[in-house]
Amino acid sequence: MLTRQEITILQELAKQYAEIASLPIQKEKRNMWLKLNTIQMERPMVLIDQIPWHEMDVDGFLKTKVSDPHWRGIEWEMRTAIYRWHHMPADLVVNPYICLPRIAENVGWNLPFHAESEVGQYGGQAQTHIFVNQLQEMEDIEKIQPRKIIVHKEREAEMLLEAKEVFGGIIDYRWGGFSSHLGFWDFISLWMGVTNCYIELMDRPEFMHAIMERMTQIHLEEIRQMNELQLYDINTNICHCSQTFLPDLPKEGDIAVSGNAWAFGLAQLFTSVSPAITDEFEVAYMKRIFPYYGAIYYGCCDRLDDRLDIIAKLPKIRKISCSPWSIPEPFAEKMPDYCAMSVKPNPAFLAGESMDEDSIRKEIRRAIAAAKNYNRSVEFILKDITTVRNDPQRLWRWQEIAMEEVQR
Incomplete structure (x- = not known):
């Protein structure tokens, strides 16, 4: 139950949010994203996400005041959207409505992560873990439990x-939903430890195949349940920190099922394995899952530079990440023509004793030149930002630099 004071706080934030959302530039930016996502780019686009918010609050505006956890989440989304718009908007599109969180539980896997040690830095945001291997024998795979979706209607x-x-009378609202994280190897590495995963891929490939098969079967059943309950996110217009506007996804009146939604896949562990391993242990399974999504x-x-031909086998891909460890020229050359190039600038340039503006400009210019040379639609998504050394203006300045470069 919201108190009268909490309602007033939320309404004042909603008024600020609605004023921003009603600006004509929102429609302009939305159309520019539509062009980029359909490989008809007007210019490169820029976003900033996964921000170290504990270092950002310069005036107390980011302090939440609502006690209910669901409404506090909505309050936080409004506060951070307003903050981003005023300090580092880049090409952010602020939707003309508020997304309400679906109140549901995804009960499953049932296999918590156990770490022997961890080291935290920068206020605990950066942590190093050594994980206990919980999947050592074939029977251990049964520990990965089927998932059950429960909606609190x-x-x-x-x-x-x-x-x-x-x-009411301030701004429209609609349900948000859930976006599928299809990075199975992220979970496996937390259950087993990275080193153990690499060893087992060499010594017991059949064991690793059995793990992936179980996770695939469980996820296919999860898709069925989520579709039945219509729980997918089709309204935030964001997937994996990128704006997802497309002319026909979703269409007006579409229901919140997987075929109308974006999802994101990844196999970060496989940066250090051969392309053949990616093909056998990632692509073979994701080819069975990706078709269910829009x-x-x-x-x-x-880093995907040396295996883009393999990644291209995957259905429904519309954007591919060009990580900070990627080389933009061969990446732009080899990527599929129907995909946008999603460049991840290096956040380390904001984390040193001083901000390295020269390196930031050179990195952005190089990626723009590579994309232009091969006629690619390109976006810049600054994310995974562990720290700005408690200097929020660094992030604001990065936005200024990036926008200068993409508008040259």
């Missing part, structure tokens, strides 16, 4: 009534 009904009171964003910090 009564609380969702209450939230709709609360949303009418909070947002579009796929593929890659994260994994």
